[in-house]
Every structure is written in structure tokens, then in C-alpha cells.
Amino acid sequence: MNSADLGRRVGVPSTALFTDQYELTMVQAALKAGTADRHSVFEAFTRRLPEGRRYGVVAGTGRLLDAVENFHFDDEMLTFLRERNVVDGPTLAWLADFRFSGDIWGYPEGEVYFPGSPILRVEGSFAECVLLETVILSILNHDSAIAAAASRMSVAAGGRGLIEMGARRTHELSAVASARAAYVGGFDTTSDLAAGFRYNIPTVGTSAHAFTLLHDSERDAFRAQVDSLGRGTTLLVDTYDVAEAVRTAVEVAGTELGAVRIDSGDLLLVAHRVRHQLDELGATGTKIVVTSDLDEYAIASLAAAPVNAYGVGTQLVTGSGQPTCSMVYKLVARAVSADPAEPLQPVAKKSLGAKSSMGGRKWAARRLDEYGVAEAEVIGTGPVPDGLAGQQLLAELVRGGEVVAREPLDAARERHIAARQGLPMSAMQLSKGEPVIPTEYV
Incomplete structure (x- = not known):
């Protein structure tokens, strides 16, 4: 394996301003309220697949890891924030020392996903996790949309170049x-x-x-x-x-x-x-x-x-009519302190209509039928059933702020081929339809 296999990361600029202003203003308010350090869990997921699509494809994970690693505020950025009065002095001081120190788990790049799949789980203090929301969604929504279109074209090509x-x-x-x-x-x-x-x-x-x-x-x-x-x-x-x-x-x-x-x-x-x-x-x-x-x-x-x-x-490059996956990034659990040993309390948005979500830190597994073909995406917050322990989907990506899961791009490509082959044959149909397997919550 050479350095090019892992992507050329030398000279990558900071990604800290690839964010929305309200991420920073939330941090400011949470710092003032004394809640910024509360142990929190955020998850990225989509409530539905783009219309007519039968499966989604996780892509951009490698880029996301680079983005997290390079998320820091330099002097020029801090000056910009100060001159625009985006946040106050204490928040600027906090941002000056910021480096993500939490944990990230996620579906490995190239894996397929379905409605509700916890594609990415980010865990740490509220402040450090909420800062990553926009850059995470920017990468996952774009790259996964392109990869899904590419996958459909790959199926249609039938092995041709x-x-x-x-x-x-x-x-x-x-x-x-x-x-x-x-x-x-x-x-x-x-x-x-x-x-x-x-x-x-x-x-x-x-x-x-x-x-x-x-x-x-x-x-x-x-x-x-x-x-x-x-x-x-x-x-x-x-x-x-x-x-x-x-x-x-x-x-x-x-x-x-x-x-x-x-x-x-x-x-x-x-x-x-x-x-x-x-x-x-x-x-x-x-x-x-x-x-x-x-x-x-x-x-x-x-x-x-x-x-x-x-x-x-x-x-x-426009996702064949579906340029985004509509992924969201939601707080699903939080504690009353910064102590990781403190019990997490499930939290969730309870909006009217289709925007409500399920609270709690989740695991995900893919249940297979007797022929080894996927038959359901199973998601839960409690103990993993014995029969699904070997089919869990989330992998550790970042531990204590350090990336632990870099891999050659070809590994993600090969994983996708294998994941697609593990789906029911109807997943290969180009005609519009429902997700090829259901999502079950336990």
C-alpha cells in the first residue's frame, strides 16, 4: 500500500468554516449555559431513500475522516469570526483550542444503507459534536448520491467499462x-x-x-x-x-x-x-x-x-436526478454531565408528520435469509440479539479523536460490489420501487 492509495492529504486546508453559523452560535450559548460539555451522541441517517431508489450507497467516508482531522480554527479564521461578531470572546478562545476528541462509528464506505440506518454515529461533548454537523452532511449527502447513481449505472452496464x-x-x-x-x-x-x-x-x-x-x-x-x-x-x-x-x-x-x-x-x-x-x-x-x-x-x-x-x-455528477440523499444529523442521546460514564438519556425530535426520529444510541445489523441474502435492516438501542451479533454494520472510524480506519479506496469499491451482491435480485431493477428490504426497529 502506498501513500496514494490512502489519498494525498498533505497540505489539506482547514475544514472548520465548512459549517453553518448556527453551529457556532449554539456552542456559544451552550458554553454560557454550562451544557456544552454534556456527553452527547449524534447520528446521521435518512428517513427515506430518494424516490424510487431501492438502496443507498455510503460514500465519502474517507473524505469525511480527512475533514474531521483537519477541522481546526487558525488565526485568520478566528479574526474573520471576531470582525463579523459571529461569536463572543470566550467562544473564540474555545474555538482556538478546538480539536475533535470524541469517537465516530459508521457504516464502512461502500456499504449499502436503508431508511433509518445509523450511517454515522458521532460521540463526545455536545459542543465538539455539533460543530461537525454541516461538513459531515455536506460530504455524505453529496458523495452518497453520486455513488448511488454510479451503482445503478454499474448494474446497467453489466460488466462493461x-x-x-x-x-x-x-x-x-x-x-x-x-x-x-x-x-x-x-x-x-x-x-x-x-x-x-x-x-x-x-x-x-x-x-x-x-x-x-x-x-x-x-x-x-x-x-x-x-x-x-x-x-x-x-x-x-x-x-x-x-x-x-x-x-x-x-x-x-x-x-x-x-x-x-x-x-x-x-x-x-x-x-x-x-x-x-x-x-x-x-x-x-x-x-x-x-x-x-x-x-x-x-x-x-x-x-x-x-x-x-x-x-x-x-x-x-448530478446523481442522475437525485443530487442529495436528504441525510440529517440529529442528537439522539445526551447525559447531564461531561462524564462518559454518566447514563445517556435518549432524546428525539417529536415533530408532526414525517420529521420525527427515534432517540437512543443505536446499533444496526442486516438479517440474512437461509440463502445468505439480506432480508431486513434491523436497528435497535438495547442488547443486540444473539442471531445478529455477527451481522452488525457499524465499524469504528475515530477513537479519542484519532482516525483508526483509513483504507485504500479500492477496499470501499470492493465492499460495495459485495454488499450489492448480498441484496435480493430485485435491487438490480432500474424501475422505481420501494427499498429492497424493510427497516425493522427492535
Whole structure:
């Protein structure tokens, strides 16, 4: 394992201002009231999955651990808070010394989740836990949405290659996070070099239509690319006439041409025609890559096409219509003092409608049927039943403020594949439906 496998964390800036102002004003008021140090438990969960989705995917955990580790207030930040009168002097003094010293447990990255799943449990003083709310939700809501979309696209692709190429369709920092989450969800490569650099994700890319238009002829463009990148490159063949471009591509690169890319038109029809033409020209090993505003439904519709890989951009980095998971971060238990040995009292919001929640520090386990397939997400606050002890889902991530669960990104990717395979087969359906297993509270 090398440093790149764990993500390049050198020079990561403080994440302390990736927060909402009311987190700091709550700390100020709690410090004044003498309740800031009360031992508390917060949990991140979602009350429902996005409409029609059958399972969720936990992603962003590795980024979250970096964010917690780098959550501290430097002099410039404290000056900003002082000049804006965001908090008072005693609170500024408290923030100046802040480092998270509590414990965090959570579903491992790549695991699937369901309504009510305690995806993350943060435990410590009220003040230190409440400060992390916004940055935790920012990361989990975004990355899990992208990973869920990627997972659905991975199912639709049926083992064919998937290329993440959405960097031009979102914020530059979001693009890096999206590429990472897509890799967890099943994508193979990314076009984004920052994501490759930071997270060691394989990167790919050759040329756009502009490169063809730059040259005096399509043949000149293909020749320049092959001379530079070799015969195994991917040539873009839909700038002008596809059939003529395919013929020229094979003439220039020979039958060793790596792949051709199609970015427009009726992809199903064109892919069949291109495959037939390549085979007739003797380029039987040349692959076909298709792009052009794909989503999981478009990918599924191309299952019968002779396509080897799909490039996906806009729909992936926007969660394929579901750009957030609607996760919330709620106080579920607290004590009357800072003593961790003090009994915790369950607390919960009791709103009208669908916003009420269940109090108490929770455990979660996935009950399996006789064939080893998941049949229920079981959540409780008391003793774990003997039959579920070996199926518990929460893993220790941070102990006493120290990260204890860093892992290579490939581990999360492999975990997701295994978790998805452990679900009922109906989880793989792209049609809208209810969560594939129920959530039971005990």
C-alpha cells in the first residue's frame, strides 16, 4: 500500500468554516449555559431513500475522516469570526483550542444503507459534536448520491467499462469528489486528473472534436493522434461522417486500433453499424466507446449493442436526478454531565408528520435469509440479539479523536460490489420501487 492509495492529504486546508453559523452560535450559548460539555451522541441517517431508489450507497467516508482531522480554527479564521461578531470572546478562545476528541462509528464506505440506518454515529461533548454537523452532511449527502447513481449505472452496464467524465459539468472541487464517489459505486476510470492525483483513480482521455477540427482533414487529425499516442489510442469518429471516419481510422492506425468513440446520433444503431464495419475491415479487436448524455436507463437500453465502454458525465455528477440523499444529523442521546460514564438519556425530535426520529444510541445489523441474502435492516438501542451479533454494520472510524480506519479506496469499491451482491435480485431493477428490504426497529 502506498501513500496514494490512502489519498494525498498533505497540505489539506482547514475544514472548520465548512459549517453553518448556527453551529457556532449554539456552542456559544451552550458554553454560557454550562451544557456544552454534556456527553452527547449524534447520528446521521435518512428517513427515506430518494424516490424510487431501492438502496443507498455510503460514500465519502474517507473524505469525511480527512475533514474531521483537519477541522481546526487558525488565526485568520478566528479574526474573520471576531470582525463579523459571529461569536463572543470566550467562544473564540474555545474555538482556538478546538480539536475533535470524541469517537465516530459508521457504516464502512461502500456499504449499502436503508431508511433509518445509523450511517454515522458521532460521540463526545455536545459542543465538539455539533460543530461537525454541516461538513459531515455536506460530504455524505453529496458523495452518497453520486455513488448511488454510479451503482445503478454499474448494474446497467453489466460488466462493461464505465468512464467518469463529468468534470466540466460541475464545480471543480465537486468534480474530484464525484469521481471518487463514482469509483466507489463501480466506475473504472475518470477523465479528471485531480481525482487521479488525489485518490489514485485510473485516468483516461485522448481527444475531443476540437482536435479534429484543428487539422486540415480528419485523416491528418487521426495521424497526429496515432503518431503521438500509438495505435492503441481511441479515435473520435463522429465529427463528420461516421462510416468514412471509421474507414480512415483503420487505414491510419491499422487493425491494431484500440477503440473508436461515438458521441452522437442513435447510439444503438450506429454502434451496430460501426461494429460491422470494423469487423469487415479486419479490426475485430477494436473496441467501441459511447458517450453523449448517458444515464442508467440509456446504458440499459444499449445492452444489446456491441459496446465495450460507456462515458458518463452530467447525469452522474448530478446523481442522475437525485443530487442529495436528504441525510440529517440529529442528537439522539445526551447525559447531564461531561462524564462518559454518566447514563445517556435518549432524546428525539417529536415533530408532526414525517420529521420525527427515534432517540437512543443505536446499533444496526442486516438479517440474512437461509440463502445468505439480506432480508431486513434491523436497528435497535438495547442488547443486540444473539442471531445478529455477527451481522452488525457499524465499524469504528475515530477513537479519542484519532482516525483508526483509513483504507485504500479500492477496499470501499470492493465492499460495495459485495454488499450489492448480498441484496435480493430485485435491487438490480432500474424501475422505481420501494427499498429492497424493510427497516425493522427492535
